[in-house]
Amino acid sequence: MRHHLGTPGLAPGAAPASVVHMRITLIAVQSLDGFITRHGTPGAGFASAADGRHFRAALREFDCGVMGRATYEEACVGGTFSPTPARRRVVLTRTPERFAAVAVPGALEFTDAAPAEITARLQAGGGRACALLGGAQVHRLYLAAELVDELWLTVEPRLFGTGTPMLATPADVRLRLLTHEPLGDDVLLLKYTVQR
Ligand SMILES: NC(=O)c1ccc[n+]([C@@H]2O[C@H](COP(=O)([O-])OP(=O)(O)OC[C@H]3O[C@@H](n4cnc5c(N)ncnc54)[C@H](OP(=O)(O)O)[C@@H]3O)[C@@H](O)[C@H]2O)c1
8 A cells, every 4th residue: 555645634735835744755675684785785786676666666756855975876876867857856965066067956956955954945846745765874864853754664585784774873763654565575665654
């Protein structure tokens, strides 16, 4: 079952656009022991084909996305990624000027702004559903800012022992399970809301 992305407590269309809250959903795939990379290998190459299908379908539910510079360089540079305002992407970096040549206003932006400011900008630009695309530093930053509404987590039947953890630094975030569904052989998709 796919979770409804509307504003809780409001019938569809009941609120003026100016007060509609942009939903932020952290989407990740991890090993059963909580790593988003396999050992020191960047990327999510360990993920199953079933998760790949889920991820591509899930992204169609979002009009914008935020990621860290490391994730951007791993996932978007040198591949088939093409910036488009329909899928606006914001990349967090402390040196946005380094990326001036590849930035596309309204489609691919690099910033050192705080998460709340990025959220306000995306919302002002019409953003209604934002995918938080990792990695561990950006997960932690957004959870600390209490800006994550949901977590969609694919759990692969793998144990790595080491790797990039889901969160870059210690945290204690309480979640409530919304749905659980098998994606394919031995692969689970868990959806949670973040309790505040
Ligand atoms: N399995 C999954 O679902 C999944 C999902 C996403 C990513 N990943 C993997 O996770 C790894 C990357 O995770 P990561 O935690 O190392 O890196 P990350 O979160 O993708 O990016 C870290 C970078 O973000 C920037 N940044 C962080 N905090 C910032 C702040 N407060 N203000 C401005 N910029 C800030 C910095 O960029 P600068 O250094 O440029 O300043 C920092 O080096 C990659 O291997 C990626 O493939 C896996």
